[in-house]
Amino acid sequence: MALKHVVFADPDNTVAKDLLADSYEQMGYQAESGPWRSIYLMGAFELRNGVPTGGGTVTASSDTIRAMPPELLFNYLGVRLNGEKAAGKKLSLNVNFTDLNQPYELLIENGALEVNPALASDAEATVTLTKPVLDSVQLGETTLEQAIANGDIKVEGRKEALGEFLAMLDNYPFWFNIVTP
Template sequence: MGWFDGNPAHLWQHPPQAQGERYARAMGGVDALMDRARSFADEGDLRFAAELASHAVFAAPDRDDAKGLLADVLTRLGHGAECATWRNFFLVGAMELREGVPPTAIALAESLASALSVTQILDSVAIRVDGPRAWQEELSLDLSMTDSGERYRAMLSNGVLIHYPEPKDGDADLALTLTKEQLLGLLSTGDLDGVEHRGDAEVLRRLMSVLDEPRPDFPIVTP
C-alpha cells in the first residue's frame, strides 16, 4: 500500500534501520560509511551525503558522531533551500539530532475538533486502530446524529475499522443517538452516560481497547 514508482527493486525494500545496518556492513562498518558521507559532502553532493549519513545514524543510533555528521549536512541543505517547507524539514531534522525530539506545543484544540465532520472523526479513530491487537475483534456501531441528521455505520473486522453512511442492512451491535459534541466526548472518555443507546454497551469498551494513543512527539530522523 502506498506510493510505488514501478521499479520492482523498490517494491519490497528493508525498513530504514535494517537498511542502515546493511549499508554499514556493505561499506565496511559505520566508520567507513561516515567517511564516504563526509567525502560526498566535501564534494558538494549534500543530497547523497545526507543519504549515507542517515544510514549511519540508523545503523548506530547511539553514535553521537554519526548524528553530528548528519546534522551538519542537513543544516547545510537547510541553509541552501529556497522552499520554506524543505528548509524547515532540514533544520528541524538537524535540531532533533543535536537536541533530541522537541516536545510539540500543538494539541487538538476543541475548536479544531468541533470543525471536523463525522466522517473525519471516524477516520481519525480508524487510523488509531492497532491492527494486530484488533485482529480477533468483530463489532459494528451505528451513529444517528441528531444535530445533522446523518447516519453512519462503523465496522471493525480483520484489524481494520471502516465506516459508511446511511446503513440499510440489519442492526448494529450497538446503536447510538447523539450530537457531534457528544460523539467527541464519548471518544475522549469512553463513557456512555447521557448518550441514548441500545444494544451491547460493551462494544464501545472493546473498540476503545484496541486504539493507540496519539503520539505527537515523534522522531523524524532517528529510529
C-alpha cells in the first residue's frame, strides 16, 4: 500500500489521506477479525478527522483498582519508568502497607524498576500507607500531597526521594497517532 508512504512523506496531502482513508474503510468492512476491523476504521477516522483530543475512556473502574494487588501497580510503574531519566541513577524506596502486612522495596537501578517483596535496610525513604489510601490516590479522590498532609501517607527518611522517583515516570496520552506521523 503505497499511499501510507505518501501520507507519511506529506501529511498535509489531503488527496492521499482521503484515498488511504477510503481503502482503510473498505478493509475494515471486509475484515473478519474484530481487532483488525477496529484498527482499519480508526485509521480511516484519523485520516479524515485527525487524532481525537477529548478525554479517553476509563480503562479501569474503581472496583478494578481496589481489587488490584500492589504488585500489579508496581509492575505498571515499571512500564511507565523513563529509562533515559533513570539511566545512571540508583534509588531505593521502601513501601510498607500496614493493612496488608506486606512490605516492598522499589529499586531503580540500570534504568529499570525492580520490585522486591521485603524492606531494604539501605532505602533512601520509607513510604507507609494503607491499600485504600493508595486506591484513593489512584482514583483521583485525593492527591498524594493531600494524603501526606493528612497523615494518611507517611514518608520517613529522605523525603525528596519520593519526588525524584515520581519524576522519572512518564504519563502516556490516551490518544495517539496511528496512521499519521
